[in-house]
Amino acid sequence: MTRLCWLLSLLPLAAGMMVVSTALAASGTKTSLANDGSTRYVVVVAPNASATVRHAARELASDLHLISGAHFAITTRRPTGPAIYVGSGAALRAAFPKLRLSTLPGEGFVIQTAGGNLALAGKDDRGTLYGVYSFLEDQLGVRWYSPHDTLIPHRARITLPPLHERRKPAFTYRDMCEYLVLQHSRWDAHLKLNGIHVPKRADLGGTNRLFNGAEDFYALVPPAKYFAQHPEYFSLIDGKRSDQQFSQLSLVNPAVFRIITAALVAQAKADPHLLVLGLSPNDSAGGNSQGARSLASDARYGAPSGTLLHFVNKVAVAVQRQLPGRKIWVETLAYQYTEKPPRPDTIQAGNNVLVCFAPIGMDFGRPITAPQNRSTLKDFLGWDRVAPGHLQVWTYVTNFSNYLQPFPDWDELGADMEFYYSHGVSGMYCEGNYNSVSPMMAMRVWVLAHLMWNPRRNVWQLINEFSDGYYGPAGPYICRYLRLLQEPNAVAGLDDPASAPYLPSVVLRKANHLFDEAEAAARVNTAELLRVKEARVGLGYMELMRYAPSVNSTMTETAVFRHRLARLLPTFRQFGIAYIAEGRPLRSWAQRLERCGAGYVPKGRPIPSWLEQIQRGPFVPFKTPQAVVSLNQGWRFHTDPRNIGIKKNWMKRTFRDVDWPVLNALLPWQDQGCPSYYGAAWYRHQFRPPVRRSGQRVILYFGAVDGNATVFLNGKKVGVHRLRANGSGWDRPFHFDITRFLINGRSNEIAVRVKKLAYLSGIDGGVHIFLAVAAPARMSKIPR
Numbered sequence: 001m002t003r004l005c006w007l008l009s010l011l012p013l014a015a016g017m018m019v020v021s022t023a024l025a026a027s028g029t030k031t032s033l034a035n036d037g038s039t040r041y042v043v044v045v046a047p048n049a050s051a052t053v054r055h056a057a058r059e060l061a062s063d064l065h066l067i068s069g070a071h072f073a074i075t076t077r078r079p080t081g082p083a084i085y086v087g088s089g090a091a092l093r094a095a096f097p098k099l100r101l102s103t104l105p106g107e108g109f110v111i112q113t114a115g116g117n118l119a120l121a122g123k124d125d126r127g128t129l130y131g132v133y134s135f136l137e138d139q140l141g142v143r144w145y146s147p148h149d150t151l152i153p154h155r156a157r158i159t160l161p162p163l164h165e166r167r168k169p170a171f172t173y174r175d176m177c178e179y180l181v182l183q184h185s186r187w188d189a190h191l192k193l194n195g196i197h198v199p200k201r202a203d204l205g206g207t208n209r210l211f212n213g214a215e216d217f218y219a220l221v222p223p224a225k226y227f228a229q230h231p232e233y234f235s236l237i238d239g240k241r242s243d244q245q246f247s248q249l250s251l252v253n254p255a256v257f258r259i260i261t262a263a264l265v266a267q268a269k270a271d272p273h274l275l276v277l278g279l280s281p282n283d284s285a286g287g288n289s290q291g292a293r294s295l296a297s298d299a300r301y302g303a304p305s306g307t308l309l310h311f312v313n314k315v316a317v318a319v320q321r322q323l324p325g326r327k328i329w330v331e332t333l334a335y336q337y338t339e340k341p342p343r344p345d346t347i348q349a350g351n352n353v354l355v356c357f358a359p360i361g362m363d364f365g366r367p368i369t370a371p372q373n374r375s376t377l378k379d380f381l382g383w384d385r386v387a388p389g390h391l392q393v394w395t396y397v398t399n400f401s402n403y404l405q406p407f408p409d410w411d412e413l414g415a416d417m418e419f420y421y422s423h424g425v426s427g428m429y430c431e432g433n434y435n436s437v438s439p440m441m442a443m444r445v446w447v448l449a450h451l452m453w454n455p456r457r458n459v460w461q462l463i464n465e466f467s468d469g470y471y472g473p474a475g476p477y478i479c480r481y482l483r484l485l486q487e488p489n490a491v492a493g494l495d496d497p498a499s500a501p502y503l504p505s506v507v508l509r510k511a512n513h514l515f516d517e518a519e520a521a522a523r524v525n526t527a528e529l530l531r532v533k534e535a536r537v538g539l540g541y542m543e544l545m546r547y548a549p550s551v552n553s554t555m556t557e558t559a560v561f562r563h564r565l566a567r568l569l570p571t572f573r574q575f576g577i578a579y580i581a582e583g584r585p586l587r588s589w590a591q592r593l594e595r596c597g598a599g600y601v602p603k604g605r606p607i608p609s610w611l612e613q614i615q616r617g618p619f620v621p622f623k624t625p626q627a628v629v630s631l632n633q634g635w636r637f638h639t640d641p642r643n644i645g646i647k648k649n650w651m652k653r654t655f656r657d658v659d660w661p662v663l664n665a666l667l668p669w670q671d672q673g674c675p676s677y678y679g680a681a682w683y684r685h686q687f688r689p690p691v692r693r694s695g696q697r698v699i700l701y702f703g704a705v706d707g708n709a710t711v712f713l714n715g716k717k718v719g720v721h722r723l724r725a726n727g728s729g730w731d732r733p734f735h736f737d738i739t740r741f742l743i744n745g746r747s748n749e750i751a752v753r754v755k756k757l758a759y760l761s762g763i764d765g766g767v768h769i770f771l772a773v774a775a776p777a778r779m780s781k782i783p784r
Contacts, residue, residue: 029162030159030160030161030162031082031113031116031117031118031159031160031162032157032158032159032160033064033068033070033084033118033158033159033160034064034067034068034069034070034155034157034158035070035156035157035158036156036157037068037069037070037156038070039064039068039070039071039072040081040082041072041081041082041083041084041118042072042073042074042075042079042081042083042084043057043060043061043072043073043074043075043083043084043086044074044075044076044077044078044079044083044084044085044086044089044091044092045057045074045075045076045086045087045089046076046087046088046089046090046091046092047076047089048089049076049086049087049089050087050125050202051202051203052125052126052128052129052202052203052204052205052206053086053087053125053128053129054203055129055203055204056086056087056120056128056129056131056132057074057086057087057132058074059132060072060084060086060120060132060135060136061073061074063136063140063142063152064140064158066152066154067140067142067152067153067154067155067158068154068155068156068157068158069156072084077091078090078091078094079091082116082117083095083117083118084117084118084119084120085117085118085119085120085121086120086121086128086132087120087121087122087125087128088101088121088128092119092121095114095115095117095119096112096114096117096119099112099119099121101121101122101123102123104122104123104127104166104168105123105168106123106124106127106172107122107123107124107126107127107130107168107169107172107194108122108123108127108166108167108168108169109121109122109123109127109128109130109131109134109166109167110122110131110164110165110166110167111131111134111135111139111163111165111167112163112164112165113160113162113163113164118160118163120132120135125205125206126194126205126206126208129189129204129205130167130169130192131167133189133190133192134167139160139163140153140155140158141153143469144187144190144191144446145442145446145466145469145470146180146187146442146446146470147180147183147184147186147187147442149442149470149527151469169192169452169453170421170452170453170454170455170456171421171425171426171427171428171452171453171455172208172210172426172427173194173195173208173210173211173392173426173427173428173429174192174193174194174195174208174427174428174449174452174453175193175194175195175196175197175198175211175427175428175429175430176193176195176197176397176429176430176431176432176445176448176449177197177429177430177431177432177434178397178430178432178433178434178441178444178445179432179433179434179435179436179437179438179441180437180441180442180445181193181197181198181445182197182199182434183199184199185198185199185200185201185204186204188204189201189204189205191445191446191449191450192449192452192453193449193452194207194208195207195208195211195429196208196209196211196212209273209274209275209276210275210276210329210354210426210427211276211331211354211356211392211427211429212276212277212278212331213278213280213331213333213356213394213429214278214279214280214331215278215280215281215282215283215333216278216279216280217248217249217280217281217282218245218282218725220259220260220263220264220279221233221234221249221256221259221260221263222725223243223725224725226259227241227243230255231243232250232253233249233250233253233255233256233259234247234248234249234250234289235247235248235249235250235287235288235289235290236250236289236290236291236294237287237289237290238290242287243725244287244708244722244725245282245284245723245724245725245727246282246284246285246286246287246757246758247282247284247287248281248282248284248287248288248289249281249289250289250291250294251289251294251297251307251308251310251311252289252291252293252294252297252307257311257314257315257318260279260315261315261318261319264277264279264315264319264330265319265322265323268319268323268326268328269323272326274328275327275328275329276328276329276330276331276354277319277328277329277330277331278330278331278332279312279315279330279331279332280331280332280333280335280356281308281333281335281336281337281338283336283727283758284336284337284757284758285336285337285678285757285758286336286337286757287337287757288304288307288337294307297310300346301342301343301346301347302342302343302346303338303340303341303342303343304337304338304340305334305337305338305339305340305341305342306342306343306346306347308332308338309332309342309347309349309353309355309386310347312330312332312350312353313347313349313350313353315330316328316329316330316350316352316353317350317352320352327352328352329352329353329354330350330352330353330354331353331354331355331356331392332353332354332355332356333355333356333358333394334355334356334357334358334379334383335356335357335358335360335394336360336758339357339358339359339360339361339379340379340382341379341382341383341385341386342382342386344382344385344386347386348386348387349386349387349390353387353390354387354390354391354392355383355386355387355390355391355392356391356392356393356394356427356429357379357380357383357391357392357393357394358393358394358395359373359376359379359380359395360396360494361376362376363491363492363493364396364397364407364409364412364492364493364494365408365409365411365412365491365492365502366411366412366492367411367412367415367416367419368380368412368415368416368419369415369419372491380423381423384423384424388424389424389426390426391423391424391425391426392425392426392427392428392429393420393425393427393428393429394429394431395416395428395429395430395431396430396431396432396494397409397413397430397431397432397444397448398431398432398433398438398494399492399493399494399495399496400494400495400581400582400759401494401495401496401497401581401582401668401670401671401675401760402496402497402498402541402545402580402581403433403435403436403438403577403579403580403581403582404438404439404537404538404541404542404577404580405496405498405500405503405538405541405542406439406485406503406538406539406542407492408482408485408486408492408502409492410447410459410460410463410482410486411459411486412492413447413448413451413459414451414458414459414460417451417452417455418455418456420455421455421456428452430448432444433579433582435578435579435582435583436576436577436578436579436586437575437576437577437578438538438577439534439535439536439537439538439575440534440535440538442470443463443466443467443470446462446466447459447462447463447466450462460479460483463479463482464479467479470528470531471518471522471528471531471532471535472521472522472525472528473521473522473525473528474517474518474519474521474522474528474529474531474532477514477515477517477518477521478514478518478532478535480514481511481514481515481518481535484507484510484511484514485502485503485507485511487507493675493676495670495675495676495760496675497670497671497672497673497675498541498542498545498546498548498671499545499546503542505546508539508542508543511539512539515532515535515536515539518532518535518536519532519533519536533571533575534575537571537572537575537577540568540571541568541580543564544561544564544565544568547560547561547564548561548593561593565590565593569586569590572586573586581760582759582760583730583731583759583760584760588731593666629687629690629768629769629770630766630767630768631665631685631687631750631767631768631769632664632665632666632766632767632768633664633665634662634664634685635662635663635664635665635683635684635685635763636657636658636660636661636662636663636683636684636685637660637661637662637663637669637672637681637682637683637684638650638657638660638661638681638682639674639677639679639680639681640679640680640681640682640753641677641679641680643679643680645680645682645753646753649715650682650684650751650753651682651712651715651717651751651753652715652749652751653714653715653748653749655684655749655751657684660684661673663683663762665683665763665764665765665766665767666764666765666766667762667764668706668760668761668762668764669681669761669762670760670761670762671760677761678756678757678758678761679755679756679757680753680754680755681753681754681755681761681762682751682752682753682754683750683751683752683754683762683763684749684750684751684752685749685750685767686747686748686749686750687747687748687750687769688746688747688748689742689744689748689769690769690770690771692771693771696771696772697737697739697771697772698737698738698739698742698769698770698771699735699736699737699738699769699770699771699772700713700718700735700736700737700738700750700767700769701733701734701735701767701768701769701770702721702733702734702735702763702765702766702767703733703764703765703766703767703768704730704731704732704733704763704764704765704766705721705730705734705752705754705762705763705764705765706730706731706754706756706759706760706761706762706764707723707730707754707755707756707761707762708720708721708722708723708754708755708756709721709722709752709753709754709755709763710752710753711736711750711751711752712750712751712752712753713738713741713742713748713749713750713751714741714742714743714748714749715749715751716741718736718738718741719736721734730760731765733765738769750767
């Protein structure tokens with residue numbers, strides 16, 4: 001009789017393992033490895049076995065002991081009785097003379113019985129390690145569900161049927177940018193993840209470095225070093241050379257080619273183990289050069305991606321020429337403005353060039369073959385013709401604006417993994433929540449890893465298997481909950497707001513009912529109950545955000561929301577949730593929400609904490625700040641995709657904005673009704689200036705603006721706040737002395753133009769006006 005036992009282990013989180021080729025049963029007798037706590041078997045490794053193979057042998061012997069109670073000794077000598085052979089060597093060849101490991105693909109392995117012996121061996125070290133883990137998982141029922149939760153079956157007898165299995169991974173490269181993967185190398189190895197985000201350990205096989213998703217134009221040609229003297233190295237946009245974060249390089253400039261080639265050669269020489277060099281545009285939806293030569297090149301290839309690929313091909317040839325005897329790959333991204341492929345009849349990827357297709361704009365609620373993803377499918381098939389056999393895929397598995405929000409992409413993942421495999425994609429990279437843990441992350445990693453190993457597995461069978469093992473009796477309710485989210489089959493984007501249409505109130509009510517049943521089913525097992533409660537956190541977050549106060553909220557509604565927030569925050573902290581969205585820590589998010597609904601701070605009230613931070617913070621130490629006017633609420637907002645705001649005088653005091661929607665200044669515009677908009681947008685707000693005494697200045701203070709911002713007061717430009725080339729500065733406060741721009745005794749109009757081409761955007765740190773006395777010399781310096 002089999003007993004299941006949960007063991008708390010130190011195994012790090014990583015993706016699930018799957019088998020590509022099916023097992024072939026061989027004729028012969030059964031093999032009995034252990035019986036009633038005793039065994040005749042030893043584990044054999046070669047005397048010169050690597051650290052990886054020795055680790056595989058030790059873990060095999062340890063787990064066999066935990067399963068059966070028998071002690072399996074490890075030896076490097078040729079055994080006199082039956083044995084389990086781990087890895088290659090003379091002893092393996094003597095026991096299995098017909099076994100040919102050299103015919104296996106990389107990371108492939110055999111699991112074979114013959115003459116009472118068992119062979120677990122791969123063509124390489126990782127193949128042997130994966131062979132041991134597959135044997136433990138598929139034949140003995142061991143499960144590595146999370147970095148800390150391993151399922152070990154207890155058996156009085158271990159008896160094997162005749163085995164003759166040859167297995168290999170579907171994708172050569174298998175990687176995830178998930179917080180659990182980044183932290184736990186042993187769990188990653190158990191799930192057969194091998195990418196650069198797996199912490200590298202020699203005893204766990206190291207990593208496959210055949211990936212480099214660098215968005216590194218400015219790292220290779222730094223604007224700080226070159227722009228002043230050589231602006232021609234950079235993109236020509238609207239008639240001017242640009243070195244901003246969302247611009248690119250001029251790829252038709254010969255000097256840019258020489259600088260980048262030298263930089264990449266230096267990288268390769270500095271690290272002799274480096275296999276792939278990254279050469280991709282900055283993370284931007286555009287910014288490619290509009291110069292005459294650049295536009296002519298784009299037209300020649302049918303898309304800007306052709307100009308990029310031509311440049312990458314040239315660099316790859318030049319780099320390889322300087323590194324003879326060593327194969328070096330150069331990888332570039334088909335992403336944002338380069339997602340559309342060039343015409344296949346005009347160019348092909350070089351023989352040492354990799355292309356990583358990253359369809360960031362697709363509907364992740366549906367497969368790539370669905371009608372809603374017609375343009376994405378067309379782009380992929382185009383790249384498949386331009387770079388056959390040299391194509392990798394970078395996909396996305398989370399909502400970056402709301403990490404905790406349920407993301408119903410299971411049907412899409414199951415279908416797309418097999419689709420990509422059938423089209424010869426060599427590597428899969430999934431970007432998720434890399435900032436902190438989030439609900440059901442262990443399940444997502446486990447299922448994804450198994451699909452990366454064998455994309456022909458049924459995704460819902462994997463979900464059921466994980467749920468039954470991890471959640472116990474509550475597992476069926478968890479599966480029904482995940483199915484419930486798939487039923488609406490609505491658009492699932494990477495920046496969906498909390499009001500996403502696929503999560504209507506009726507669905508949330510049904511989901512809560514399922515979790516009530518799940519918690520009741522798991523109540524007898526404390527560990528399983530905690531796992532269910534962790535999975536439920538996403539629903540709590542959704543319900544909270546449905547009650548987030550707006551400019552029209554009453555004091556009672558705001559108080560109810562703050563009460564809900566106070567109750568939920570300890571739960572977030574209990575399960576280690578440190579980030580709510582990409583780059584948005586839980587603490588700052590909670591502070592901003594707590595400020596929602598705050599209006600004017602009456603004179604005589606205590607100075608709020610944000611003003612105290614000004615006095616302590618990195619800016620001018622203002623003296624005796626007084627009566628504060630809060631401008632957090634009531635901003636009129638309008639997007640400006642055609643950049644007509646300046647021409648149409650949207651900054652003027654007399655401009656009519658009554659038909660513009662109202663936003664607050666505490667959250668990005670993606671969280672307030674514009675989830676998928678990137679580009680320029682305008683904010684406008686009226687206020688009456690506070691009465692000031694002699695020597696006092698009027699300070700306009702922004703807690704944060706995520707984007708490049710130009711500030712106007714009554715139609716006159718006050719100053720500019722720009723992000724740095726690397727994107728930093730999005731969370732930094734800044735201020736302007738607006739005293740000389742004010743119209744006293746009348747209403748004044750603030751206008752702010754914000755431009756951001758990716759990620760969260762807009763005024764999101766609050767806006768205040770206060771009176772202060774400060775050192776004039778320092779106050780006159782406009783921060784940029």
